[in-house]
Amino acid sequence: MNPDYEPIIDGILADGYGILDNFLSPSEVSGLALCLRNRREAGQFRSAGIGNQQVSIQTAIRGDEILWLDEDTVISEERAFLDRIGQFVQYVNQTCYLGLRDYEFHYALYPTGTVYKRHLDRFKSDSRRKLSVICYLNTNWQESDGGQLALYVPDADGSEQQVTVVPAGGRLVCFDSGQLEHEVFPATRERLSVTGWLKTA
Ligand SMILES: O=C(O)CCC(=O)C(=O)O
Numbered sequence: 692m693n694p695d696y697e698p699i700i701d702g703i704l705a706d707g708y709g710i711l712d713n714f715l716s717p718s719e720v721s722g723l724a725l726c727l728r729n730r731r732e733a734g735q736f737r738s739a740g741i742g743n744q745q746v747s748i749q750t751a752i753r754g755d756e757i758l759w760l761d762e763d764t765v766i767s768e769e770r771a772f773l774d775r776i777g778q779f780v781q782y783v784n785q786t787c788y789l790g791l792r793d794y795e796f797h798y799a800l801y802p803t804g805t806v807y808k809r810h811l812d813r814f815k816s817d818s819r820r821k822l823s824v825i826c827y828l829n830t831n832w833q834e835s836d837g838g839q840l841a842l843y844v845p846d847a848d849g850s851e852q853q854v855t856v857v858p859a860g861g862r863l864v865c866f867d868s869g870q871l872e873h874e875v876f877p878a879t880r881e882r883l884s885v886t887g888w889l890k891t892a
Pocket residue numbers: 799807812825839840873874875884886
């Protein structure tokens with residue numbers, strides 16, 4: 692069954708962001724988290740960089756480790772995730788006419804205490820990233836574990852509002868890549884997610 696995507700689309704159109712709980716079921720979350728951990732154990736992860744041309748590793752600004760998902764993966768948990776994203780993209784295209792053509796996703800693991808300082812996801816030299824999508828893979832995450840995603844939402848009067856999102860397992864956050872600055876706060880435990888971008892041609 693398709694999750695109900697209408698509230699998240701309404702959120703993106705009205706406020707520039709939307710949040711949907713249970714995009715993944717608890718068993719899908721634990722299955723994908725296990726795939727992530729197995730791949731990391733196998734040495735497949737790398738420190739994430741900043742920029743797309745001269746990529747630099749600056750862990751004080753961005754401390755996560757990532758692995759790009761293969762769009763042709765035959766690992767069932769990964770296949771199911773990407774197929775679910777494909778359905779979401781189809782729904783967005785039918786309702787918002789954003790002309791999304793492509794997507795790219797990576798696993799991310801933030802070791803305890805690491806952050807991603809305030810930034811915008813769209814590269815200056817490449818504006819194809821339309822929507823940022825993050826799906827959290829954390830079981831039993833408590834507010835006191837930290838690791839919130841902070842969204843800096845512009846108000847009509849020119850000020851801004853900080854909206855914080857707890858990285859609870861199965862929760863999907865989607866926002867306008869070119870507009871919304873955001874930041875990842877440090878956590879007291881490892882913080883797992885799949886993060887990606889829905890892109891135009
Ligand atoms: O994990 C998150 O909540 C946000 C990650 C992020 O901002 C990014 O990877 O660009």
